[in-house]
Amino acid sequence: MGLFLAQAVFYCLIPPVKVSRLVKQIHFIGWQSLVVILLTGSFTGMVLGLQGFYTLNRFGSEAFLGPMVALSLIKEMGPVITGLMVTGRAGSAVTAEIGIMRISDQIDALTLMGLNPFRYLIVPNLLAALIALPLLTAVFDVVGIMGGYIVGVKLLGVGSGTYFGEMANYVDLSEVAEGLYKSLSFGVIIAWVCCYKGFYTGIHTGFGAEGVSRATTQAVVFSSVLILVWDYFMTSIMF
Amino acid sequence: MHREANRAGAGADGSAIMIRIEDLHRSFDGVPVLKGVSLALEKGELLALIGRSGYGKSVLLKHIAGLLRPDSGRVLIDGEDMAVLRGSRLTKLRERLGFLFQGGALFDSMTVFENVAFPLREKTRMSNEAIRERVMEELSRVGLSGAEEKYPSQISGGMQKRAALARELISEPEIMLFDEPTTGLDPIFGHAILKLIDDLHRRLGFTGILVTHEIHKVFEIVDRVAFLHEGRVQAQGPPDEILASEDALVRQFVRGEIEGPVSVE
Ligand SMILES: Nc1ncnc2c1ncn2[C@@H]1O[C@H](COP(=O)(O)OP(=O)(O)OP(=O)(O)O)[C@@H](O)[C@H]1O
Numbered sequence: 393m394g395l396f397l398a399q400a401v402f403y404c405l406i407p408p409v410k411v412s413r414l415v416k417q418i419h420f421i422g423w424q425s426l427v428v429i430l431l432t433g434s435f436t437g438m439v440l441g442l443q444g445f446y447t448l449n450r451f452g453s454e455a456f457l458g459p460m461v462a463l464s465l466i467k468e469m470g471p472v473i474t475g476l477m478v479t480g481r482a483g484s485a486v487t488a489e490i491g492i493m494r495i496s497d498q499i500d501a502l503t504l505m506g507l508n509p510f511r512y513l514i515v516p517n518l519l520a521a522l523i524a525l526p527l528l529t530a531v532f533d534v535v536g537i538m539g540g541y542i543v544g545v546k547l548l549g550v551g552s553g554t555y556f557g558e559m560a561n562y563v564d565l566s567e568v569a570e571g572l573y574k575s576l577s578f579g580v581i582i583a584w585v586c587c588y589k590g591f592y593t594g595i596h597t598g599f600g601a602e603g604v605s606r607a608t609t610q611a612v613v614f615s616s617v618l619i620l621v622w623d624y625f626m627t628s629i630m631f
Numbered sequence: 632m633h634r635e636a637n638r639a640g641a642g643a644d645g646s647a648i649m650i651r652i653e654d655l656h657r658s659f660d661g662v663p664v665l666k667g668v669s670l671a672l673e674k675g676e677l678l679a680l681i682g683r684s685g686y687g688k689s690v691l692l693k694h695i696a697g698l699l700r701p702d703s704g705r706v707l708i709d710g711e712d713m714a715v716l717r718g719s720r721l722t723k724l725r726e727r728l729g730f731l732f733q734g735g736a737l738f739d740s741m742t743v744f745e746n747v748a749f750p751l752r753e754k755t756r757m758s759n760e761a762i763r764e765r766v767m768e769e770l771s772r773v774g775l776s777g778a779e780e781k782y783p784s785q786i787s788g789g790m791q792k793r794a795a796l797a798r799e800l801i802s803e804p805e806i807m808l809f810d811e812p813t814t815g816l817d818p819i820f821g822h823a824i825l826k827l828i829d830d831l832h833r834r835l836g837f838t839g840i841l842v843t844h845e846i847h848k849v850f851e852i853v854d855r856v857a858f859l860h861e862g863r864v865q866a867q868g869p870p871d872e873i874l875a876s877e878d879a880l881v882r883q884f885v886r887g888e889i890e891g892p893v894s895v896e
Pocket residue numbers: 659660664682683684685686687688689690691733
């Protein structure tokens with residue numbers, strides 16, 4: 393599996409990149425995940441606003457609701473939930489697509505035409521995930537903060553100036569960078585695991601439609617677990 | 632015209648041999664499928680490969696194309712072993728080879744037109760108009776004019792097969808491996824496709840292996856027949872010889888009889 397990633401990175405660095413495939417995958421992984429991210433982002437922010445408010449209220453420090461919501465989102469919730477959502481929505485489809493290409497000999501046909509399947513199938517997904525994940529995470533964070541604002545400020549009466557003011561005091565660029573690094577690494581994990589499982593459909597999972605469905609399930613489970621485990625290690629390193 | 636040399640030990644001189652398979656063994660999960668296949672094809676020869684379903688014909692073709700690696704033995708294409716070649720020399724060798732997969736293997740994210748145009752778009756510097764002309768010509772040859780904007784999932788299995796054939800033939804390969812080109816086609820199209828293969832074989836002189844269950848029609852266009860059974864080439868020779876064979880197994884197979892050395896259980 394490590395070799396697979398190394399090869400994928402190798403072909404990323406060596407042009408030509410198949411631009412039309414890349415654009416298509418950015419559209420698929422990024423653009424088409426947007427609605428899911430808007431929905432999950434806003435509700436995550438709202439629930440953080442609600443929970444945060446009642447927790448902070450006990451200590452009489454609702455003023456810190458803004459930074460609490462923002463920091464939770466930017467450092468943890470944003471990258472992690474975005475990663476999990478993209479795994480479920482796009483990663484599974486990537487595995488299924490590549491897996492079907494494998495069992496119906498399309499990957500072999502590509503190889504025999506003298507074309508490199510990594511260049512055509514894996515690299516566009518890897519680059520698209522690297523581009524899409526940080527952007528989706530940013531969208532998640534922004535709508536989440538707005539969700540927290542709606543609950544905290546509009547419903548529960550924290551001052552609007554306090555919400556954003558304290559946020560600006562406590563959130564600095566290094567925290568945003570931490571979220572960015574996380575989302576980038578989750579992009580790699582998703583593309584890596586999902587492409588790998590699709591590419592080797594049949595070898596570990598058996599052929600046929602059943603093989604593809606098993607590969608897809610494995611990809612989603614493995615990618616999700618890896619995201620959470622890796623998140624823990626990244627967090628512990630960056631503190 | 633190649634037949635004499637073939638029968639006499641498959642071209643021991645070696646000069647004109649295009650495909651040489653030497654004692655090929657391969658098992659899957661401990662189950663042997665190929666148990667010492669040896670076969671040689673001269674340049675320009677067309678061979679029919681027959682054998683019972685599930686006995687490794689497709690597996691053999693994939694070894695010839697270098698898509699599977701043998702456990703032991705080797706496959707030489709024009710004197711070169713695909714299993715050891717790397718990089719640009721491997722790519723070059725692959726480009727000389729066309730493979731019609733049993734299921735067609737059309738790219739399902741592309742239309743029929745894009746599929747057939749794909750090898751030209753990726754591997755040549757032909758202009759778009761020139762490509763368009765070639766693709767339409769090739770599609771009309773396989774009887775698919777009018778279906779070019781459809782996706783593989785929107786056309787029948789037989790049409791997929793013909794589109795895949797057009798995609799392989801468009802780059803005029805020197806070596807063609809056909810895995811059941813006529814299975815799933817109606818008799819008229821089946822016949823037309825065999826005629827197309829025959830014409831192209833005469834015109835381009837490719838070396839080819841044609842896996843088939845349609846013994847009688849295919850025997851009319853091939854130079855030689857090889858019968859794969861229980862992991863080995865059990866019999867080979869010119870079509871008329873195979874048809875007239877005294878061997879009980881071969882007789883049973885080419886006549887499709889239920890009674891014989893092979894039981895249907
Ligand atoms: N990649 C693979 N992994 C495991 N087993 C395989 C693989 N490919 C083929 N086999 C097995 O090898 C045997 C031969 O299969 P193959 O597809 O070559 O048969 P065939 O002679 O082409 O049959 P048919 O005429 O039905 O196409 C089968 O038992 C199949 O299960």
